[in-house]
Amino acid sequence: MLKKVMLHKIAFFLPMFILALLGLVPLMAGMLDQPFYVSLFGRIVIYALAAMALNLSLGYAGLVSFGHALFFGVGAYCVAIPAFYGIDSGWIQLCICIATCAVLGCITGLISLRTSGIAFIMITLAFAQMGYFVFVSLKNFGGDDGMTISNPSKFFSMNLGDLTTLYYVAFFLLCVVFWFMWRLYSSLFGMVLRGTKQNTRRINASGFSAKKYQLVAYVISAIICGIAGFLLANLNAFASPSTLAWSVSGDLIVMVVLGGMGSVAGPLIGAFVFLGLEEILKAYFEHWMVVFGPVIVLIALLGKSGIIGWLNGIDQRLTRLRNHYETMKNTSNIPSEEKSV
Numbered sequence: 001m002l003k004k005v006m007l008h009k010i011a012f013f014l015p016m017f018i019l020a021l022l023g024l025v026p027l028m029a030g031m032l033d034q035p036f037y038v039s040l041f042g043r044i045v046i047y048a049l050a051a052m053a054l055n056l057s058l059g060y061a062g063l064v065s066f067g068h069a070l071f072f073g074v075g076a077y078c079v080a081i082p083a084f085y086g087i088d089s090g091w092i093q094l095c096i097c098i099a100t101c102a103v104l105g106c107i108t109g110l111i112s113l114r115t116s117g118i119a120f121i122m123i124t125l126a127f128a129q130m131g132y133f134v135f136v137s138l139k140n141f142g143g144d145d146g147m148t149i150s151n152p153s154k155f156f157s158m159n160l161g162d163l164t165t166l167y168y169v170a171f172f173l174l175c176v177v178f179w180f181m182w183r184l185y186s187s188l189f190g191m192v193l194r195g196t197k198q199n200t201r202r203i204n205a206s207g208f209s210a211k212k213y214q215l216v217a218y219v220i221s222a223i224i225c226g227i228a229g230f231l232l233a234n235l236n237a238f239a240s241p242s243t244l245a246w247s248v249s250g251d252l253i254v255m256v257v258l259g260g261m262g263s264v265a266g267p268l269i270g271a272f273v274f275l276g277l278e279e280i281l282k283a284y285f286e287h288w289m290v291v292f293g294p295v296i297v298l299i300a301l302l303g304k305s306g307i308i309g310w311l312n313g314i315d316q317r318l319t320r321l322r323n324h325y326e327t328m329k330n331t332s333n334i335p336s337e338e339k340s341v
Helices: 002-007 010-023 025-032 036-060 069-084 090-112 118-137 163-185 188-198 200-205 210-236 246-259 266-284 288-301 306-333 336-340
Strands: none
Touching: 010 025, 010 036, 010 163, 010 266, 010 306, 025 036, 025 163, 036 163, 036 188, 036 210, 036 246, 036 266, 069 090, 069 118, 069 210, 069 246, 090 118, 090 210, 118 246, 163 188, 163 210, 188 200, 188 210, 200 210, 246 266, 246 288, 246 306, 266 288, 266 306
């Protein structure tokens, strides 16, 4: 029975398997005495969190934001700047991070949503570049050299300077956001949001305000992306303007598209494949990006819906094969007399 269920739910069980695997990383790294893997997979967990945030805007609402690096970088500096002034309370830093990203998301969202299409992409990109140059010009906070964080965030007795603690906190938040996105996908809010991606005029005609739904989704997306930056700053013990660079937004978009834009589990798979492949190629090739680019293009060509769409296709083919097999089996069990009748 289990085998039958698994055969028809590969697109469901693979993300669950990846989540379970990520949950066991610190244990396996301890058994192998390789703490490097905790750091490596911690980065994957954090980027998966940021990719899920972007997917809410890009995949659900159809808002192609090229400026989510702004929230990612601001989240990192919400740890670094308070720590510079001796404030190492994680609660204070987290409140600053959420409030700042919410305000930034609201302001940039209100302005950006007055446009659509290419104009929306360019405006969000412009906001991220403005943030990048603001932090580059702040020489008191390291300028383009960035800031070292000597005092990581502390939550009561929990210190995010401990790699294993930070990993489990990031993994817990990833599971919470995964569950939240799964519930949101089929909720009324999620259905209206996905409707705005297809036809905003029809949504407005149905009595919903498409812009308000898109703005709320954009702000939630900004807050989650900021929290991912908060975790990344603690992981690296460093905050840099490079976190706000347009290339970071590009990487997040590739992760979402690669995994499956608009699906719940797509960003998780996309981040896992993107960063995992990057690390493997770095180990074997000096000019790894020459190989990395064509490999990503080949994977993207597997299907317009990304890896999760490709897995759904396999599920559908297996379902047809199983139905065909059961039909043939039932036909062969019919007595010859009945067949003649």
